[in-house]
Amino acid sequence: MPPVDITHHLHLVRTHILNVAREYQRDLSHIQLLAVSKTQPISAIETAVASGQKDFGENYLQDALEKITALQGRGLQWHFIGAIQSNKTRALAEHFDWVETLASLKHAKRLNEQRPEQLPPLNVCLQVNISAEPQKAGIEASHTLDLAQEILSLPRLRLRGLMSIPAPSTTFEQQRLPHRALAQLLQHLQAQGVDVDTLSMGMSGDLTAAIAEGSTQVRIGTAIFGARLK
Numbered sequence: 001m002p003p004v005d006i007t008h009h010l011h012l013v014r015t016h017i018l019n020v021a022r023e024y025q026r027d028l029s030h031i032q033l034l035a036v037s038k039t040q041p042i043s044a045i046e047t048a049v050a051s052g053q054k055d056f057g058e059n060y061l062q063d064a065l066e067k068i069t070a071l072q073g074r075g076l077q078w079h080f081i082g083a084i085q086s087n088k089t090r091a092l093a094e095h096f097d098w099v100e101t102l103a104s105l106k107h108a109k110r111l112n113e114q115r116p117e118q119l120p121p122l123n124v125c126l127q128v129n130i131s132a133e134p135q136k137a138g139i140e141a142s143h144t145l146d147l148a149q150e151i152l153s154l155p156r157l158r159l160r161g162l163m164s165i166p167a168p169s170t171t172f173e174q175q176r177l178p179h180r181a182l183a184q185l186l187q188h189l190q191a192q193g194v195d196v197d198t199l200s201m202g203m204s205g206d207l208t209a210a211i212a213e214g215s216t217q218v219r220i221g222t223a224i225f226g227a228r229l230k
Contacts, residue, residue: 004226006047010035013223020211031211034079034200036221038063042070044225049074057081057100057219061088068095081163081219083137090114093122093156100125100163100200103139108151115156123160124151125200128185130178131167138164141185148194161198161216162186166206175209183214 014033021028037045038059045056045067054075058064059082068078079098084107092099093114102108102124115122126147129138139147144162151159162185166178179201189196202210202218210218 004044006044006225007051009224009226010048010051010053013220016207017211017218020208024212026211026214030216032217034081034217034219035224036081036203036219037067037225038082038221040225042067045071048224049076055079057221059083061091065091065095086110094119096122098123098125098160101127101137102151103127103137103147105147105150108147108154108157112154112156117156121156121158123158125161125163125198126151126159127163127165128182130164130182130185133167136165136167141181144185145189145192145194148189148196152194159194159196161196161200162189163198163200165203166201169206172209175206176213179206179210179213179215186214 017031017033018028021031032055034055034057035048035053036057055077057079064078077097079100080092080096081100084101089107089110093111094116099111099122103126111122126144127138128141128144129136130141148159151157162182164178164182169175182201183199186196186199198217199215200217200219202215204220204223207218207220
C-alpha cells in the first residue's frame with residue numbers, strides 16, 4: 001500500500017469544508033478542523049503540523065502523552081476524545097488543552113481539582129448520547145442542562161459546548177437530524193444563560209451534514225491520515 005499523502009489529504013479536507021461552508025452560508029472562521037491522530041505516528045503528525053494543522057484529537061492516553069511530550073513547544077492544541085477513566089483524570093488535566101468526552105460530575109470534579117494552577121482552565125465539552133444508543137457513552141440530552149450548570153461552578157474548567165457521535169445513517173437527511181438536535185440543545189443552554197460556543201460534531205463520513213447543521217468543530221481522521229494503523 002503506498003504511503004498516504006497527508007499534506008494533499010489535508011488540502012482536500014480543507015477545500016471540502018470551505019465549499020460546504022459556502023453552500024450553507026456558514027462563516028469558515030467558525031469551523032475548526034480537529035485532526036484525529038489516534039494510532040498515528042509522530043512523523044504523521046509532524047507532516048500535518050508542517051501543513052498548518054494545530055489541533056489534534058487523541059483517544060488513547062499513553063499514546064497521546066508520548067506525542068504531546070515529543071511535540072511540545074510547537075503551539076499545538078491537544079483534545080482528548082476518548083473514554084474518561086477516573087485513574088487517568090490527572091494526566092488529562094495536566095497535559096491536555098481540551099477534554100471533549102465529559103459525561104459525569106464525578107469526572108468533572110476530578111479534572112477541576114487536578115488541573116494545575118499555572119495552566120489556563122481546561123476546556124471541556126459534554127458528550128451527549130444524542131441518538132440514545134444503549135451501548136454508547138454520553139449523557140442523555142435531558143440531563144445536559146443540569147450537568148452544565150454544575151460544571152459552571154468549577155473554576156479550573158471552562159465549559160465550551162457539546163460533543164456527539166451519532167448513530168450511523170444511510171442518507172444525508174438522516175445524518176442531519178441528530179446534528180440538528182445537538183445544535184438545538186446548545187441553543188437551549190445558551191437561552192438558559194450558559195456561555196457555550198462549541199458544537200463538536202461531524203467526522204469523515206458525515207462532515208457535510210454536520211457543517212450544514214452548525215458544527216463549529218469537525219473531527220476528521222481517516223480522510224486525513226488514511227486507515228488506522230492499529
